[in-house]
Amino acid sequence: MPRRKLPVGQLGTIRYEKVGPRRWRAHGYVRTFADKRLELQATGGTKDEAAAALEANARVRVYENAGAIIDGDTPLLELLELTLKAMRDGTVGNRKLRVQSVNTYERILPLFSGKQGDRAIGRLPIAECTQPIIVNWLMKLSERAPANAKLSKVLLSRAYDVTAMHGVNVWPMNPTYGVKLRAKDREDEEPVALTLPEIQAIWQNVQAWQTPYKRVDLVGIVGALMATGFRPSEVLALQWSDIDLKATPKARVTLTGAIVRQDGKLVRQGYTKTKAGYRVVSLPNWFRDMLIERVVNAESVLVFPNTKGGFLDIVNVRSKFRDARGETYSHVKLKSFRSSVATAIEEVSGVEEAARQLGHASPAITGRYYVRRAADAGDHTDVLELFAPTQSAG
Structure with missing residues (x-):
């Protein structure tokens, strides 16, 4: 009768031999995911210590898979790079990610290498990246950089999916499952709603900043943000063909895209962030008049091009706005006009x-x-009524 195969990952019978006064060696076989039967050994001061060391060795060796893309010895950072490729290709997760979204995750890879002072868990073999190690790393990062911790958690979760796809069952469950990270400060999430006096003051500051020598049409860009509630990247993508200045009763603009950075290059993404984002917005008369002034001398298909007719970089536009807004309004960002429009x-x-x-x-x-x-x-007026002033006598 043929010998029954060991279940994958399970040690067979452990044999012991005494190799010194206080030294034991444990021997055993383990079956790997590549269907190889490996003989392993480990030593310890007692039988139990030798057995524990043997079991730890087996947990690592079980993922050895000659010719496979990944196994238990694959460094975590290498797994994450493979995960990013899968996210680009749409072979992991619910859908294929946009290039700029993948770029966002690529920018956090140095965190795993310890380049910003965090523990360099990216160098560890994935067989040694246990759930407690990953959870502790995420929690520590969350204290310093909540947004990066959230991105890292998503990336590690997708990495778990990749290990499952390749049959490397190194984690019994998603190592990020149930991890509660520190949220961003409430102040960072509170939308800005500018008052009319604040808007007028910012208008004056921006107009004072704008001189014939300034090559960015910041007045026009700020006007577009106030007039539409579009995202800054969407305003920079506006084309003259999107705008109908002769429409009645109001001029109109159709939002059709956004300027994004993909693999280091600025491109015009010819679709909106969501299906609901593709819409027609009526324009106030004051902004229509601003556009009429600009269309006369337009030399680019873009409403707000750079000096060569190409795409403006949102990073540069934000920098110009910081210079122009004034110290009193240092809390105001370009995106603040979107929330101000919504609130109004x-x-x-x-x-x-x-x-x-x-x-x-x-x-x-x-x-x-x-x-x-x-x-x-x-409504607590029933209590506050008790504080009513008494009538003075006489």
């Missing part, structure tokens, strides 16, 4: 109309992230 429309017409203007499929997103509301303190 919500106060007059409701959150549903604000969502339509911003291109959100759900008003809940608009209300949560873009509309600034005062907290409702409730």
Whole structure:
């Protein structure tokens, strides 16, 4: 009768031999995922210590898979690089990611190498990257950089999917499952809602900054942000063909794309962030007049091109705006105009109309992230009535 094969990853009968006064050696066989039967050995001060060392050795060796792309000895960083390739190709996760999204994850790879002071777990073989090690690393990173910790968690979760695809069952479950990371500070999430006096003051500062020698049309860009509620990257992608200045009763603009950076190059992405983002927005008369002034001398298909007619880099535009906005408004960013537009429309017409203007499929997103509301303190007047002044005698 043929010998029954060992289950994959399970040690066979362990044999012991005494190799010194206080030294034991344990021997055993383990079957790998490549269907190889390996003989292993390990030593320890007692039988139990030798057996524990043998089992630890087996846990690493079981993933050896000659000719495979990854195995238990593959460094975590190499697995993450393979994961990023799979995310580009759409072979892992629910869908193929946009190039700029993959680039975002690529930028956090140095974290795993310890280049920013974090523990260099990227150098560890994946068989040694246990769940406690990964969880501890994520929690430590979360204390310093919550946003990067969130990205790292997603990347590690996709890496788990890649190991499963390649039959390397190094983690019994997703090592990031259930990890609760520190959230960003509330102040960072609070939308900015500019008042009319604040908007007028910023207008004056930007107009004072804009001189004939300034090559970025910051007045026009800020105007577009205020007039539409578009994202800055969407404003920079506006083409004259998207705008109908003769439409009645109001001029209109159709949002058709955004300027993004893909693999280090600026490109115009010819579609919106979501399906709901593809929309027609009516323009206020003051912005229509601004566009009429600009279209006369237009030499590019873009409404806001660089000096050569190409794409403006949002990084440079943000820098120009920081110079122009004034110290009083250092908390105001280009994206602040989007939340200001949403809040202004919500106060007059409701959150549903604000969502339509911003291109959100759900008003809940608009209300949560873009509309600034005062907290409702409730009605406690029955208590406060007790503080009414008494009538003086006489």
